[in-house]
Amino acid sequence: MSKFKLFLLRHGEGAWNKENRFCSWVDQKLSENGVLEAQECGRLLKEQGYHFDQVFTSILSRSIQTAWLVLEAMGQEWVPVTKSWRLNERHYGALIGLNRAEMALNHGEEQVKLWRRSYDITPPPIDESHPYYAEIYNDRRYSTCDVPKEELPKTESLKEVLDRLLPYWNNVIVPVIKSGQTVLLSAHGNSCRALLKHLEDISETDIVNVTLPTGVPVLLELDEDLRPVKPRQLLGDQAKIQAAIKKQHDHASKLDSALKPAPVPYSLYPKSSV
Numbered sequence: 234m235s236k237f238k239l240f241l242l243r244h245g246e247g248a249w250n251k252e253n254r255f256c257s258w259v260d261q262k263l264s265e266n267g268v269l270e271a272q273e274c275g276r277l278l279k280e281q282g283y284h285f286d287q288v289f290t291s292i293l294s295r296s297i298q299t300a301w302l303v304l305e306a307m308g309q310e311w312v313p314v315t316k317s318w319r320l321n322e323r324h325y326g327a328l329i330g331l332n333r334a335e336m337a338l339n340h341g342e343e344q345v346k347l348w349r350r351s352y353d354i355t356p357p358p359i360d361e362s363h364p365y366y367a368e369i370y371n372d373r374r375y376s377t378c379d380v381p382k383e384e385l386p387k388t389e390s391l392k393e394v395l396d397r398l399l400p401y402w403n404n405v406i407v408p409v410i411k412s413g414q415t416v417l418l419s420a421h422g423n424s425c426r427a428l429l430k431h432l433e434d435i436s437e438t439d440i441v442n443v444t445l446p447t448g449v450p451v452l453l454e455l456d457e458d459l460r461p462v463k464p465r466q467l468l469g470d471q472a473k474i475q476a477a478i479k480k481q482h483d484h485a486s487k488l489d490s491a492l493k494p495a496p497v498p499y500s501l502y503p504k505s506s507v
């Protein structure tokens with residue numbers, strides 16, 4: 234029997250989602266469309282009569298901004314919001330900033346799919362020669378984490394995302410849910426996938442096929458041990474949701490979107506073996 238409801242949400246479209254670039258730990262804001270997606274998500278949740286008691290976000294602006302817009306559209310701005318780097322998007326290492334379609338042209342669609350969706354494959358790490366290294370690691374937010382800056386990741390597989398997320402899930406979020414509160418987790422494609430893998434006990438092979446569209450709330454109904462009692466529900470217009478999922482898959486298709494990749498001022502990094 235369903236005892237608890239949990240909502241997972243990948244933020245609304247970000248500026249680099251639109252440009253088809255790996256955004257990861259670069260702090261991009263929502264695109265105009267992303268703002269609309271977040272507001273629409275809030276309206277839908279309000280219409281369906283949901284209420285939140287606590288919201289958790291990453292420390293990246295696109296997930297925080299999404300949470301604000303959702304709460305505003307629901308008229309629930311007062312709900313407490315807690316942020317942690319442990320809900321951040323997967324650290325994509327040296328791939329950060331690169332265009333997926335361009336990568337597919339250079340390295341093949343299969344390789345890009347492995348980097349994006351496999352469970353335990355880790356992209357080459359970011360290093361100091363990377364154009365976004367300083368922007369990320371000099372950002373004050375990363376001196377507020379519960380681990381020293383030097384121990385923050387330089388790249389991550391999905392497995393490593395789950396490893397850093399689980400202690401926060403178990404120690405902070407689980408007690409809140411078990412106390413009877415309804416939680417919204419406003420996070421990212423891969424931090425949500427990692428948590429879904431854990432909660433739904435998805436195999437390493439099957440997780441490759443799980444993709445979440447931006448701005449679509451995922452409702453999980455859980456029993457008292459936080460095991461799902463029914464399949465996850467992606468709320469909203471199902472045809473639109475399927476089209477958005479397909480678009481995510483096609484992002485690394487060199488046939489589809491590489492004809493005119495968004496301009497990126499670099500393609501390979503000297504010290505990585507991308």
Ligand SMILES: O=C(O)[C@@H](COP(=O)(O)O)OP(=O)(O)O
Nearest residue numbers: 254255256257322349421422423
């Ligand atoms: O880092 C990114 O660019 C995307 C995920 O990229 P893919 O794993 O879909 O390539 O994360 P999000 O938009 O959810 O923050």
